[in-house]
Amino acid sequence: MTMENKPSGLLGRLFGGSLVKQIMIGLVAGIALAWFSKDSALAVGLLGSLFVSALKAVAPLLVLVLVISAIASHKQGQKTNIRPIVLLYLLSTVFAAMVAVVVSHFYPQTLALSSTNIDITPPSGIIEVLHGLLMSMVSNPIDALMHANYIGILVWGIGLGLAFRHSSDTTKTLLNDASEAVTWVVRMVIRCAPVGIFGLVASILASTGFEVLWSYAHLLALLIGCMLLMALVFNPILVYWKIRRNPYPLVFTCLRESGVTAFFTRSSAANIPVNMALAKRLKLDEDTYSVSIPLGATISMAGASITITVLTLAAVNTLGISIDVPTAILLSLVASLCACGASGVAGGSLLLIPVACNMFGIPNEVAMQVVAVGFIIGVLQDSAETALNSSTDILFTAAVCQAEEQRLSQEA
Numbered sequence: 499m500t501m502e503n504k505p506s507g508l509l510g511r512l513f514g515g516s517l518v519k520q521i522m523i524g525l526v527a528g529i530a531l532a533w534f535s536k537d538s539a540l541a542v543g544l545l546g547s548l549f550v551s552a553l554k555a556v557a558p559l560l561v562l563v564l565v566i567s568a569i570a571s572h573k574q575g576q577k578t579n580i581r582p583i584v585l586l587y588l589l590s591t592v593f594a595a596m597v598a599v600v601v602s603h604f605y606p607q608t609l610a611l612s613s614t615n616i617d618i619t620p621p622s623g624i625i626e627v628l629h630g631l632l633m634s635m636v637s638n639p640i641d642a643l644m645h646a647n648y649i650g651i652l653v654w655g656i657g658l659g660l661a662f663r664h665s666s667d668t669t670k671t672l673l674n675d676a677s678e679a680v681t682w683v684v685r686m687v688i689r690c691a692p693v694g695i696f697g698l699v700a701s702i703l704a705s706t707g708f709e710v711l712w713s714y715a716h717l718l719a720l721l722i723g724c725m726l727l728m729a730l731v732f733n734p735i736l737v738y739w740k741i742r743r744n745p746y747p748l749v750f751t752c753l754r755e756s757g758v759t760a761f762f763t764r765s766s767a768a769n770i771p772v773n774m775a776l777a778k779r780l781k782l783d784e785d786t787y788s789v790s791i792p793l794g795a796t797i798s799m800a801g802a803s804i805t806i807t808v809l810t811l812a813a814v815n816t817l818g819i820s821i822d823v824p825t826a827i828l829l830s831l832v833a834s835l836c837a838c839g840a841s842g843v844a845g846g847s848l849l850l851i852p853v854a855c856n857m858f859g860i861p862n863e864v865a866m867q868v869v870a871v872g873f874i875i876g877v878l879q880d881s882a883e884t885a886l887n888s889s890t891d892i893l894f895t896a897a898v899c900q901a902e903e904q905r906l907s908q909e910a
Contacts, residue, residue, distance in 0.1 A: 521762045524692035528699030536704045543701025549694020550764075552687045557767035558643045560680050561792050562655045564770065567677035568788035569659025570670050579783070579898050583790045586736055586894040587798045593732045594800035598724050598807035599826045607717050607812040609871055648767070648796045655792075681771045688763055688772070695762050702877050714875045717812065721879050724804045725886045729753060733800075733893060740901040748900075752776070752893040753885070760888035761881045766795040769884070773892040782899040787892075794891030801883030801890075805872070810854040813868045819858060848872040848880075 532539040634642075634649040642650030662673060730749070737745035755776045760769040770791055777787035811826060848869050855865035872879065 520692040521695055521759075524694075524696035525699055525762070528696045529703065531696075531700045532703035539700035539704035542697045543704075545697030546694050546699075546701055547697070549687070549690055549697065552690070553763060553765045553768045554646065556680065556684050556687060557765055558646045558648070558651055560684050560770060561648060561767050561795060562639075562643065562651050563673075563677045563680045564788070564792040565652060565655030566659045566662060567670075567673040568792065569656060570662035570665065570673050571788075579786050579902055580789055580793070582740070582901075583786070583894050583898045584793070584797070586740070586898070587794060587890070589736060590728070590733060590798065590800045590890055590894070591803050593736075594724070594728050594803040595807050596827055597727050597732065598804045599811065599823060601720060601724050601727075602808055602811040602815075603823060603826075605716075605720055606815045607720055607808070608816045609717075609812050609868060652793070652796045681774070684768055685771050688759070688768060691759075691762055699877065714871065717808075717871075718875050718878055721804060721808050721875075722882050724808065725801055725882050728800050728804070729757075729886055729889070733890060737893060737897040740897040741904065742901075745897070748896055749893060751780075752889045752896065756892050757885040757889035761885040764880050764884045766798070766884055766888045766891070769888040770795055773888065773895075776892055777895060780896055780899075782896055783902070786899055787895050790895045790898075791891050794895070795888070798887055798891050798894075801886035804886075805848065805879060805883050806851055806854050809848075809851055809868050809872055810858065810860075813855055813860055813864065814858055817860065817864070819860075821858070848876065 528539070528542075531542065634647050635653045637647050637650035639650070639654045641647070642654065662669060734745040734749050737748060741748075756769065756773050759772045760766065763769055773791045773794075774787065777791065778784075807826075814821060814826075851869050851872065852865035855868060
């Protein structure tokens with residue numbers, strides 16, 4: 499059986515069918531189990547832990563192998579249109595930070611923190627953030643894989659890919675086979691998502707309780723509202739700028755085919771095969787999407803930008819720190835851009851909140867309380883963030899490819 503063939507028999511029934519429908523069944527079953535039997539829900543949490551661990555284990559390797567293979571297989575002189583796609587990624591991140599700041603200004607949020615009567619020092623830390631980013635770029639490749647350092651993985655993938663461009667065709671074929679093999683493994687892990695989601699939802703709701711989520715309903719609504727604004731308003735504007743026609747059919751296709759799966763897997767890197775398959779169905783240029791989609795899983799940070807900005811500004815409001823809107827945009831944006839690569843795994847953006855808080859002079863012990871709040875609401879926040887991040891990857895890739903096709907047809 500080749501990796502392109504679909505399994506038959508029992509495996510066919512298990513791994514076939516609509517993944518989205520199976521995930522929804524797992525979600526409902528997890529909620530029901532948490533509602534009726536707390537002990538049983540905690541017990542099945544092992545299924546969710548196994549699923550998350552499998553995604554975390556294979557995602558860094560997937561990004562490395564895909565980037566190496568895509569760059570090594572690229573033929574000299576072929577146009578990939580990567581530059582305009584990266585520009586859209588960065589513009590989306592910029593707009594996301596601005597949206598989060600503006601909405602947070604009109605609907606300020608506060609958090610229940612245990613240490614609010616503390617001395618605040620002036621913001622200082624951008625240099626340290628940039629230093630950490632540069633050090634991540636030159637990290638040991640084995641260490642980068644072990645700790646899911648996606649910036650380091652991306653740098654090594656690009657470097658090795660450029661080196662392998664001068665290798666023999668046999669070596670390039672081997673690299674291509676390796677990327678297909680790792681992609682196949684990720685697909686199999688994702689097919690287990692219904693069972694993993696069942697365990698995750700049941701155990702999280704059983705341990706935190708429905709009341710905890712409800713207590714942070716306003717904060718969740720603000721986060722998800724900002725992400726919806728990006729997905730349904732600002733991203734379509736950027737797409738229209740490229741393709742000059744109604745962007746919403748493409749937007750809804752990407753949200754349905756990519757965003758829904760990413761919502762439940764909660765990993766941009768693990769959702770790469772889903773985006774690759776969608777790009778192939780949309781008949782996009784393979785030389786473009788084979789590079790842009792793995793790259794987008796590492797640097798496309800609109801959802802993470804919103805999470806970092808909203809939660810940091812909530813901490814700022816709670817502590818009574820007075821800041822103006824331009825300062826909030828600048829500091830939140832710098833933190834988000836420096837966090838490139840953090841969204842590759844579930845909950846990655848939350849770990850960058852202390853960096854952003856430090857820029858406002860908020861001590862680490864308070865920042866970690868903000869991170870804890872993020873993990874409490876993460877069952878929905880991180881899912882929505884990943885859905886935005888991952889669907890944006892394929893959306894902008896498709897927009898640029900279709901714009902290029904239009905340009906070529908008009909010239910012909």
